Amino acid sequence: MGVMDLLKKTPINVSRRGFLAGAGSLVLATSLPSRPVRGQESEAGPDVPAFLELRPDGTAHLMSPWIEGGQGVYTAMAQIVGEELDLAPENFSVEIAPPGGPFGVMGGFRITGGSASTRSSYTLMRRLGASARAMLIEAAAQELGVEASELTTEPGQVVHSASGRKIGYGALAEAAMDMPVPADVALRDPADFRYIRSGTPRIDVRDKSTGKAQYSIDVEVEGMLLAAVRHAPRLGMAPSAVTNQSDIEAMRGVHSVHMLDGAVAVVADKFWQARKAIDAAEIEWTEGDAKWPMPADFSSRGFRDTLAGFTGDVVSVESEGDAAGTLDAAETVIEATYDAPYVVHGQLEPPSATARMNEDGSLDLWLPNQAPEQFVGRAAEAAGIDPSQVKLHSQMLGGFFGRHFLYETANPFPQAIALTQATGRPVKLIWTREEDFLRDAPRPLGLARFRATVGPEGPTALSIEAVGEGPTGRWYGAPAGKDPSATEGLSGKPYAIANKAIGQVYTDNPAVIGYWRAVGHSMHDFMYESFLDELAEAAGLDPFEMRLSLLSGSERHHTLLQTVGTLSGGWKAGTYEAEDGSTRARGVAMASPFGSEAATIAEVSIDGGEVKVHNIWTAIDPGQIVNPAVIEAQVQSATALGVSQTLAEELIYENGEPTARNFDLYSILRPDQMPEVHVEIVESGAEMGGVGEPGLPAVGPAIVNAVAALTGQRIRSLPLSKHSFG
Amino acid sequence: MQLTVNGTSHEVDVDPDTPLLWVIREELGLTGTKYGCGIAQCGACTVLVNGVATRSCVTPAESVAGQSISTIETVEETETGRRVVEAWVENQVPQCGYCQSGQVLAATALLTETPQPTDEDIEYAMTNLCRCGTYNKIRAAVRDASEA
Incomplete structure (x- = not known):
């Protein structure tokens, strides 16, 4: 059974055996394929009449496979279809498509998640727009009694250049929908894009500013x-x-x-x-x-200790060289255990x-x-x-x-x-907010054990054991080693380390765990990138320079790291005094989430014993882009969640119950805690990645590394609010 | 009791301790005002009572009988409210949008009282939570609306 077949099913706690047989590494929400899956690229053209209604007033109504929740996907869909249809995005209305039929564009189903919407439907949406445009041209050809080849389009109308005649899309709408959907259509040369790659305003912003949006x-x-x-x-x-x-x-x-x-x-x-x-x-x-009763004596603190001491089979996820042998032979081994807590979603609509x-x-x-x-x-x-x-x-x-x-x-x-x-x-x-907290499926409490050794150039061997269970294991039966949500951000890192062994030690998580923005990356990149700074310190190297050197074989990552350095005004090591008299320091981190790449620098100070984040600089490379304004907004948003979980978020369980039931005892980021966020988008031309989540994972470790640079305190357990800073 | 909402007087028959939020949403059918936490932590339920930003989820309806209550549905009927909405659109503030009725009204109350707020004024007045993290855009929009 392939992963796509598996996803079609209602998720259940299926047997872990047989999961993903033959599906390779294309696994579920956390790493959905960015290429169109089979079924989407059928011989016939896309089902234009199902997706698109052309209206007599010249506007278009699009059925989106993806649900809008603030990530701007309706606008992105309008841009992509509009680009090929030759109709400006502001002339679109968009609504969510009903279940089933042609809208299950991931092969009979779809999920809005994994930062996958735009990248997984990009080609389909372009073909949809191009096919509809061809149908409009065909209808105009019949209307004007000319060959379709003599016709072209301008935004919103078909043009017969030879005679100067023009017909608006609205007048052709009905006839066009009766035309057969062409099997094959040429797509626009990206060099000629007008709407794709533009910062088109999001189409729902006015309704959301005036209370008219309905939930x-x-x-x-x-x-x-x-x-x-x-x-x-x-x-x-x-x-x-x-x-x-x-x-x-x-x-x-x-x-x-x-x-x-x-x-x-x-x-x-x-x-x-x-x-x-x-x-x-x-x-x-x-x-x-x-099905998953909470033990009456369950506590998150106790569970953290259970994970720290749990020994079981290590199932390999990523391996290179001989990590075990190198570590055995090493004079000095650096060891650390990192953990991150349960966190609730805290979406404001109960x-x-x-x-x-x-x-x-x-x-x-x-x-x-x-x-x-x-x-x-x-x-x-x-x-x-x-x-x-x-x-x-x-x-x-x-x-x-x-x-x-x-x-x-x-x-x-x-x-x-x-x-x-x-x-x-x-x-x-x-559900009241209290019931939401009580029955939310929180991001799992996660823990990883690190061992490494360094030489004068940096790490020479690295071993990581992620202990626990990921949501993809829970809901889709992914076994240890095949569940990216349990290790992503510990595995898949771009640094050249000659000997590495990354694995998962599976053990049940008693809570009903769920997917949280950036999923495994939301905590694993904190663990990895923090430990990497520990290794830089052990090797006597600057953390920024060491990363550059470990990335010398990857131009894409090397460029991205240099870009964020420049964006921040040049990498600054050590502490310094800011204009307001505060003493500050910076930290750096990178992440490779959901097909995109991100590099972040954070600037912090200590204010009244608490960490204050002043600035976040992020360079993000999603390969190819659709809407730079949406990407900037998503990095702002992902940064907010990243800062929030790093500073203060933690769902504590005692006696099998969460101790917080609302935003009074569980803090989410307040306006006065929001740093300035500076974003630079790098369009490397690589395969299109996601944008909703990738801005998040590098934020936490950049902050924690900055805190270590400032205070000398290395924090290995989030959130920062449970630690005291002089 | 008599409640004056958006300039219209309504006779509503509810328990006196019913929060204003639920009277507005369920008795008057005005759903632009949102329920977020019910304990005055998030501000999604913000309305204006005599022009002052008020968290309606913990405001007993009885306590505001006879006072002038306005909700997001009429925000554009004042010059300041109109400016705030335009600044919100111009700055592309909302993401999911759920908290934004409250944010827009909090900004309107601030700028009505203090047309040229300092950064501290903004920080003091704009305390509603936004899980999408639109805080930087909110700040920019408030500044734009104050300069207009």
Whole structure:
């Protein structure tokens, strides 16, 4: 079974055996192929009428396979299709395509994730625009009674140069859609691009500045009731009784009280009524039967120590030379253990789902999701109906960062389905922020053990053991060694080190873990790049110069590192006094995430015992670009999350429960903590990479390396807020 | 109770302690005001009460009866609000957009009170959270709107 077939399925905890047989290294969300997959490049042209509606007013309406959640993908799709269609992006409206049909462009399914949307559909979208343009020309040829070859286009119109006649796309729209889709069309020479590579403004910004943008939480269905839930405080427990149920039922607006799998729900006329009632409910909990019950004595601190001491088979992920032999023979071995905590997604829109069972047995569902086909499969199971009976209405996402994949126990929609079935009414279920924290699928707590030795030029041998489980292991059954989410950022680094052995030591993570922006890279690059600075120090080398020398064989990386050095005004080693009188230092780090390359320099000081990040300089090379303004915005955004998790984020578990349930006890980056962010885009011409996540991984280690340069303190466990700095 | 929202007086029949946020969203059907945390940490629920940026998720409806409440839906009806929205569009501030109703109103309240804010004024007034990290664009847009 290939990876694409595997992804089509509703993810389950399938056997790890047999995963990815023959699929090589093309694995899932974290490293989706950037070339179109088979099925997308069929003999016939793309299904133009399904994707594209040309309207009489000359505008186009595009069905996007990818959901918009702030990453600018609707605008990018309009740019790419518009480029070939010869229609300016501002003349497009874009909406999310329904599940299935021609929209499963990853081979029968799609996910919005892995920074894969634009790069994986770039060619398809260009062909779509070019095919539609050819159909417009064909329609114009018939209308004008001339050969199609005599016609060309200008933005929004077909032109017959010989006679000077022009017909707008709007007037041709209906006839064009009746034309056959051409099997093969020429694509525009990139040298002539007008919209691709331009910083086209994002098409949804005005609606989002005036409160008009609609999200799942805003969905209104005629006759609907509102629901609130309270989950068992520890996953695995189940409600046995609501001792004051009759009092709850008598509260204003309350329709009914329901015992669900691991939760109690109140359904009411209004959400606030449901919320007030569920808050008042006195619930008795007993041990239940969850798939991943949290042990009653589980603590994140204890789990960190368990991982640090866990010994098991090391499954090789990347190997070169003889790391073990070199380390055995070495006079001095440098050893370190690094860890990073659980972190929540913290998307500002709390999860919700609206469900309606219809008289014909079909189900309508309005919800946030990053994987519509998978959600249809799970919804059908939950409702006990055929997938063809599920109508999924994906809504614009109020932030996602990995929150809206399909995770057992982390999505509200199975509960909404149960409640609409129980009440016979449409139900909108909203999880409060407290319930979101309780049942989010956090980024796994991760740990890696490093051993290395250095010579006068830098590291000569490096051994890394990543201990634990990645989300791709959990949800798609990837076994140790074949789960990039468990090692990416420790493996796949560009530095020339003669002897290296990188492997995974698998052990279960008791939490329901998920994908978080930049996934494994979000923590592994912190570990690797920090340790690399330790090796530079051990070798008596400057960390920037040592990296340059380790990258001398890779022009792309060498150029990128030099670019960020120049962007920052030239690499500065050691501490120095800034204009405001603060003492500052800088750190550098690199990352190779999601087909792109990034190099970052951070500047920090210590302010009141806490780390203050003043500036982040990032040079990013996504190979080829579509929208530089979107890339800059995504680097800003990824930087914010990178700074946030480095400074303060940590979901702590005690007694099997998270101790924080909202933004009061779990800090996310505040405006006054945001550094200035300076971005330079390098378009090397390499294969197109992603842009949503790659700006994140190098930020953390650049900060931590800067802190070490400033204070002499080497931090090996995030976040920085749990350490004190004089 | 009587609530005056966006210049219109509404008779609403809710428990007096119902947060203003849920009255605006569920009784009046104005969904531009967002629920984010419910404990006045994030500011997604920001509305203007007599022109002052107020976190509606912890404001009992009863406590603002008879006062002048305005929401994002009418932000462009004032000159300052219009300028803020244009600065937001010009600077391409929003990403996911979920917090931006609150951000725009917080900026409008600031610039109405202090048309030429200092950096400290901006830092003091613009405290709403944005998980997409649009803070630098927000700061730039506030400065643009103040200079216009």
